[in-house]
Amino acid sequence: MRAAVLAGPGDVRVEQVPDPVLPGPSGVIITVARTAICGSDLHLYHSAPTGTGIQLGHEAIGTVVEAGPDVRTVRPGDRVLVSGFIGCGTCRPCLAGQPNVCGNGAGAALGTTLDLPGGQSEALAVPFADSFVLPIPDGMADEEAVALTDILPTGYLGAARADIRPGSTVAIVGLGPVGIMALQCARLFGPARILAIDMVPERLARAERLGAEPIDARQAPAAEQVRAATAGKGAESVIEAVGADASVLDAVSCAAPGGTVSIVGVNLTMTLPFPMGVVFLNSLTLRAVVAGIPGTWPALVPLVQSGRFTLAETFTHHMGLSRAPEAYQLFDSRGDGVLKVLLDPNG
Ligand SMILES: NC(=O)c1ccc[n+]([C@@H]2O[C@H](COP(=O)([O-])OP(=O)(O)OC[C@H]3O[C@@H](n4cnc5c(N)ncnc54)[C@H](O)[C@@H]3O)[C@@H](O)[C@H]2O)c1
Ligand SMILES: [Zn+2]
Ligand SMILES: [Zn+2]
Missing domain, CATH: 3.90.180.10 (Medium-chain alcohol dehydrogenases, catalytic domain)
Structure with missing residues (x-):
């Protein structure tokens, strides 16, 4: 064959x-x-x-x-x-x-x-x-x-593990097929806003058509734009759907105090320099999952x-x-x- x-x-x-x-x-x-x-x-x-x-x-x-x-x-x-x-x-x-x-x-x-x-x-x-x-x-x-x-199970798990509460703000880092599934699954949990981050224009436009607010990471650092869009607070739930070191760090920086970062991007780095101070001082919850x-x-x-x-x-x-x-x-x-x-x- x-x-x-x-x-x-x-x-x-x-x-x-x-x-x-x-x-x-x-x-x-x-x-x-x-x-x-x-x-x-x-x-x-x-x-x-x-x-x-x-x-x-x-x-x-x-x-x-x-x-x-x-x-x-x-x-x-x-x-x-x-x-x-x-x-x-x-x-x-x-x-x-x-x-x-x-x-x-x-x-x-x-x-x-x-x-x-x-x-x-x-x-x-x-x-x-x-x-x-x-x-x-x-x-x-x-x-x-x-x-x-x-891709749909992976996006679903990313959303289901992000502690999304009704009326809250979700940020999604990466709008490839998995991010687009995560966006649609996030809606199942009733957030008021979904901020969708990528740098590919068609992917940002697609996220906007699906009801999210696009954030073009080429224009300014993603976390800066998420803070500007949330009166300095950040997103209560962040879903990382890229799998790069930089996007994991971006996801952590986008999170509001007490928030959750749910990682589904595949990242096999064993020694990522990590902003532990940000995680600790903001009492963040971090989750990562290979899709069951x-x-x-x-x-x-x-x-x-x-x-x-x-x-x-x-x-x-x-x-x-x-x-x-x-x-x-x-x-x-x-x-x-x-x-x-x-x-x-x-x-
Ligand atoms: N956890 C699992 O079980 C599981 C299952 C399937 C896929 N994945 C992983 O999910 C990730 C996404 O898969 P995909 O098919 O959507 O891939 P993809 O490569 O099509 O999408 C990745 C997207 O991230 C964007 N991107 C890159 N760097 C960025 C950054 N710093 N900020 C914002 N956006 C950025 C790219 O422009 C692209 O649109 C991959 O790492 C893949 O291996 C994990
Ligand atoms: Zn796959
Ligand atoms: Zn087994």
């Missing part, structure tokens, strides 16, 4: 790779119908930190073609979406939908290591399907289902079905899998109004 493979930093190729094999009696194989590129893939794309030869992708939906004898919740022929992050599938956190805190240390994103081939491919093997695969409800659009594999994706589905699936989110427009570019190298370049450049690229393995 064909798959998008990371050949080196900045070098994605579509190559012939072996077909997936059933990953044990609890696993399934799906033919991939749609798959998306994520900001997390860009971390790999920039520096290939986990090596080359990786079959990329952790956001995929498709049809089950083979199911192991122990699988109970899905059958061949079912249209399914896959959790972008999986674990051992048997421990208490995994059974509760939180493979990010897998008790057996087996938590991992699909398509990030050589051992766990990803979904930007024609077919995908998923272990422990009962824990990590969900039948797609009738009537749910492909884009909605793909959003549920990672299946655990969010009971809340998010009905919300998606009720039309609560604007999801289809998130996928600004639709391309065939054969154009994955170009799709990565485009998404990385943030040009042409791109927010998210949806790939079709048939193309």
Whole structure:
């Protein structure tokens, strides 16, 4: 089959790779119908930190073609979406939908290591399907289902862990696909204002259309602008959805005394010089999370079905899998109004 493979930093190729094999009696194989590129893939794309030869992708939906004898919740022929992050599938956190805190240390994103081939491919093997695969409800659009594999759960957790109270002010640092999901999920908790920070004009405009107040970080430091917009106070809740050192520091600086900073951007820095004095003197609460994706589905699936989110427009570019190298370049450049690229393995 064909798959998008990371050949080196900045070098994605579509190559012939072996077909997936059933990953044990609890696993399934799906033919991939749609798959998306994520900001997390860009971390790999920039520096290939986990090596080359990786079959990329952790956001995929498709049809089950083979199911192991122990699988109970899905059958061949079912249209399914896959959790972008999986674990051992048997421990208490995994059974509760939180493979990010897998008790057996087996938590991992699909398509990030050589051992766990990803979904930007024609077919995908998923272990422990009962824990990590969900039948797609009738009537749910492909884009909605793909959003549920990672970005919507991540945005939701960013918002749900930010202590947002009715009438309060939220700041969101970073308006990529994850920030845009966080913005829409923040609204579920009833804030009066959402300040949306980025430096890409189309992304700021999109946030404004979704009811937020855009803050262009190119014009002045984000924290300065957030303070100016809040009579010097800052935002009670801040969601960081970038993953850079600078954006973590910005998020801390935007927070009001007693506020909460909820981090979902992937940042693997081990020695970040940190303004501990600001955190301490302002009595801030800091949270960070790798998304426990299946655990969010009971809340998010009905919300998606009720039309609560604007999801289809998130996928600004639709391309065939054969154009994955170009799709990565485009998404990385943030040009042409791109927010998210949806790939079709048939193309
Ligand atoms: N926690 C999780 O489980 C999880 C899941 C999915 C994605 N992520 C992470 O979320 C982050 C965002 O993902 P994405 O797909 O939206 O990526 P993206 O790269 O498309 O978006 C990042 C956005 O941040 C903006 N930005 C950069 N520096 C900034 C700054 N200092 N201030 C304000 N904005 C700034 C960029 O212009 C861009 O619009 C990534 O780090 C990704 O790895 C985490
Ligand atoms: Zn992702
Ligand atoms: Zn586990």
